[in-house]
Amino acid sequence: MDIYGTTRSKTKSHYALITPDTHVRSPLVGWTNAEAVVHITPTIGARFVQYTAYMAANSTSNRVSNLTERFVYVIAGEVQLHSQKLTSPTVLKPGFFAYIPAGSDAIIKSTDSSSLAVFEKKFLPLPDSPLPELVVGDATKVNSEAFMGDQDAQLKTLLPKDPTFDMAVNLFTFQPGATLPLVEVHVMEHGLLLLEGAGVYRLGDDYHPIKAGDVIWMASFCPQWWVAMGKTPSTYLYYKDVYRECLEATL
Numbered sequence: 528m529d530i531y532g533t534t535r536s537k538t539k540s541h542y543a544l545i546t547p548d549t550h551v552r553s554p555l556v557g558w559t560n561a562e563a564v565v566h567i568t569p570t571i572g573a574r575f576v577q578y579t580a581y582m583a584a585n586s587t588s589n590r591v592s593n594l595t596e597r598f599v600y601v602i603a604g605e606v607q608l609h610s611q612k613l614t615s616p617t618v619l620k621p622g623f624f625a626y627i628p629a630g631s632d633a634i635i636k637s638t639d640s641s642s643l644a645v646f647e648k649k650f651l652p653l654p655d656s657p658l659p660e661l662v663v664g665d666a667t668k669v670n671s672e673a674f675m676g677d678q679d680a681q682l683k684t685l686l687p688k689d690p691t692f693d694m695a696v697n698l699f700t701f702q703p704g705a706t707l708p709l710v711e712v713h714v715m716e717h718g719l720l721l722l723e724g725a726g727v728y729r730l731g732d733d734y735h736p737i738k739a740g741d742v743i744w745m746a747s748f749c750p751q752w753w754v755a756m757g758k759t760p761s762t763y764l765y766y767k768d769v770y771r772e773c774l775e776a777t778l
């Protein structure tokens with residue numbers, strides 16, 4: 528914060544920009560030796576939750592409830608994922624991710640300080656469809672594809688493109704000067720974390736300078752556009768709700 532109390536953070540009815548200078552930590556219920564900066568919740572108008580979990584040495588997450596699904600992406604440090612569905616605990620390093628289905632026994636343990644980007648939502652089962660399984664992956668091993676034909680905008684889809692899943696989490700990498708090819712207006716909402724780089728995000732009618740570490744919430748139908756700037760590529764991790772009847776996709 529500067530001496531005049533200014534910040535780039537902004538909270539509006541249809542979007543929020545949350546910059547690291549405004550972060551305040553809060554307890555993570557059911558976790559041990561861990562705290563969160565909670566960025567996005569239903570209290571702001573969203574239908575999902577996004578937070579950064581800060582795990583100290585010897586910390587443990589809770590289990591998800593029977594209703595809540597969780598996606599974690601390791602930003603820093605190293606954690607282990609424990610579940611009876613895995614033959615042995617799986618080490619997750621930066622760039623690794625896990626999807627933990629609602630009701631899963633999976634927990635995350637950390638032996639050193641680590642930080643995780645976390646997205647959670649109430650899982651909406653699809654009638655007559657199997658339940659989604661635990662997913663573990665390394666984003667560096669996931670193939671990317673040119674977004675709408677633009678080689679300078681590469682999209683990695685981290686979760687299976689399968690209607691059993693009601694959330695998608697993607698990594699989007701833009702070369703300097705690359706843009707979203709249109710101003711998008713859509714029913715899906717987003718939670719976004721800029722992992723590296725910088726640029727300008729259009730949110731509604733406003734244009735915001737964005738830096739690594741910034742989080743953005745975009746409500747359904749919030750007009751959105753982006754240009755990557757600077758001399759290095761920019762990458763953001765983002766969530767969206769997918770594959771469900773619009774009338775049912777409310778809390």
Ligand code: UGY
Pocket residue numbers: 699707711713717751752765767
């Ligand atoms: O998946 C998306 O809707 C994506 N193109 N939106 C975004 O990057 N703001």
Ligand code: MN
Pocket residue numbers: 711713717751
């Ligand atoms: Mn979008």
